[in-house]
Amino acid sequence: MSHRHLTIGAGAVALAVAAGAAVAGAPATAARPATGAAQGTTFTPGAAGAGDPYFPLAGNGGYDARHYDLRLAYDPTSGRLSGSSVMQARATQNLSRFDLDLTGLAVSVVTVDGRTAQARRDGQELVITPAAGIRSGHTFSVGVQYAGVPRVITDADGSIEGWVRTADGAFVVGEPVGSMSWFPSSNAPSDKASFDLRMSVPTGTSVWGNGVLRSHDTSAGRTTYWWHQPQPIPTYLVTATLGRFDQRTGRTAHGLPVYLAVDPSVTGSPWSTLQRSAEITDWETTQFGRYPFSATGGVVDNARSVGYALETATKPMYDRAPDLLTVVHELGHQWFGDSVTPRLWKDIWLNEGFATYVEWLWTERHGGVTADVQLKTLLAKYPASDPFWKTPPANPGGPANLFSTPVYERGAMALVALRQRIGEAAFARLLRTWAAQHRYGGASTADLLRTAERVSGQQLDGLFDAWLYQPRRPAGS
Numbered sequence: 001m002s003h004r005h006l007t008i009g010a011g012a013v014a015l016a017v018a019a020g021a022a023v024a025g026a027p028a029t030a031a032r033p034a035t036g037a038a039q040g041t042t043f044t045p046g047a048a049g050a051g052d053p054y055f056p057l058a059g060n061g062g063y064d065a066r067h068y069d070l071r072l073a074y075d076p077t078s079g080r081l082s083g084s085s086v087m088q089a090r091a092t093q094n095l096s097r098f099d100l101d102l103t104g105l106a107v108s109v110v111t112v113d114g115r116t117a118q119a120r121r122d123g124q125e126l127v128i129t130p131a132a133g134i135r136s137g138h139t140f141s142v143g144v145q146y147a148g149v150p151r152v153i154t155d156a157d158g159s160i161e162g163w164v165r166t167a168d169g170a171f172v173v174g175e176p177v178g179s180m181s182w183f184p185s186s187n188a189p190s191d192k193a194s195f196d197l198r199m200s201v202p203t204g205t206s207v208w209g210n211g212v213l214r215s216h217d218t219s220a221g222r223t224t225y226w227w228h229q230p231q232p233i234p235t236y237l238v239t240a241t242l243g244r245f246d247q248r249t250g251r252t253a254h255g256l257p258v259y260l261a262v263d264p265s266v267t268g269s270p271w272s273t274l275q276r277s278a279e280i281t282d283w284e285t286t287q288f289g290r291y292p293f294s295a296t297g298g299v300v301d302n303a304r305s306v307g308y309a310l311e312t313a314t315k316p317m318y319d320r321a322p323d324l325l326t327v328v329h330e331l332g333h334q335w336f337g338d339s340v341t342p343r344l345w346k347d348i349w350l351n352e353g354f355a356t357y358v359e360w361l362w363t364e365r366h367g368g369v370t371a372d373v374q375l376k377t378l379l380a381k382y383p384a385s386d387p388f389w390k391t392p393p394a395n396p397g398g399p400a401n402l403f404s405t406p407v408y409e410r411g412a413m414a415l416v417a418l419r420q421r422i423g424e425a426a427f428a429r430l431l432r433t434w435a436a437q438h439r440y441g442g443a444s445t446a447d448l449l450r451t452a453e454r455v456s457g458q459q460l461d462g463l464f465d466a467w468l469y470q471p472r473r474p475a476g477s
Helices: 270-274 277-288 324-332 349-365 371-381 405-422 424-437 445-456 461-469
Strands: 042-045 063-075 080-091 095-101 106-112 118-122 125-129 139-148 160-165 170-173 193-202 206-208 212-219 222-233 241-243 246-251 257-262 296-300
Touching: 106 118, 106 125, 193 206, 206 222, 206 257, 257 270, 257 277, 270 296, 270 324, 277 296, 277 324, 277 349, 277 424, 296 324, 324 349, 349 371, 349 405, 349 445, 371 405, 405 424, 405 445, 405 461, 424 445, 445 461
Parallel strands: 042 095, 063 193, 257 296
Antiparallel strands: 063 080, 080 139, 095 125, 106 139, 118 125, 160 170, 170 241, 193 222, 206 241, 212 222, 246 257
């Protein structure tokens, strides 16, 4: 994500969610174990959250999501979204019931393995009780039919996310929790899945989802776009941005499909930088190893009210004409954030510090100042007394600080300090090893420390502590 450019203060708006309409005819279910009649197996409820201290109700316990099949229709005039979601998941405990994250939309029917299930709403939780307990290790499917006008979510830092309506469609961005505004899911970065999105819209409107376009079929004045994302990604990186766009397709020099789209109402020169996405993707591949997904590209929409770009997997979403380094940043996230994803939100610097460093590396390798000079310049900009140093990148202190400047800049500064300590060759190996070792998985700052020590053969816990955990400027810097 590019900087949100927001003032973060004590009076920041809290995360706003809406419970939405209750499921028709669905009774509340008690929080008690269910027992399998034949084998005497005990079944218990899955947790209402995945355990993230910043977002306690994000994600869910008791299962691991594997795949989502979204089949939706949207009317840009009314803003109404309708259709169904089918989640394939594997139970990680004997489940008597489990939750999905969904806010603001009315649910009509819920099924588990094809059988009608009981469901009720509890804030952002859709609480589902299947007709029979689900055994640990069993792969099961959850179908949800729903409809309504998706509501924008306001985050703790005052920014907006989710399904953001535009003049001709919607700009769909989900970091950190906005995906629950338009489809039910296990909405935690640690629970990745593959995706199929089939979206029906009025003909003349186009839809931009993740991965590769399998088909677009027109009938009776409507066109259905089918986007297929085979590699697992977290829900916050899923998109269905739609509207009227000029588009270009092609392939990178390495043969990767490229999808580019620009809203013709966007001012400036969006194509001048967006059309370099293939070149940038290929260059980053030489630096960080194999590109982790099946397509690259980007979409520029007229959505300036959002105030930021987001690294939605395979196609970053830009709310306005991006500058070159913003494109470099968002495509760098495809390795650092989209493929290797923090398990907990407090480690968001593993996304933003890395992507900021990618900007500095691009600048260094393309005739600009070096990353060492970037570090020196920022050390001069932020004396020890500056509040900048009070926010440690590896634990910024809560949702309001997730996208604060220190997460980006101090995170990147820490990486340059690490590069200086272990040397450029070892650091280059570290980036490639990190991207390969945790591809399609989750990671933490502690994991990075272990990998860096193994690659370099040095003890680095002091450097990590000073740059990433302490609320003060590192001594001697």
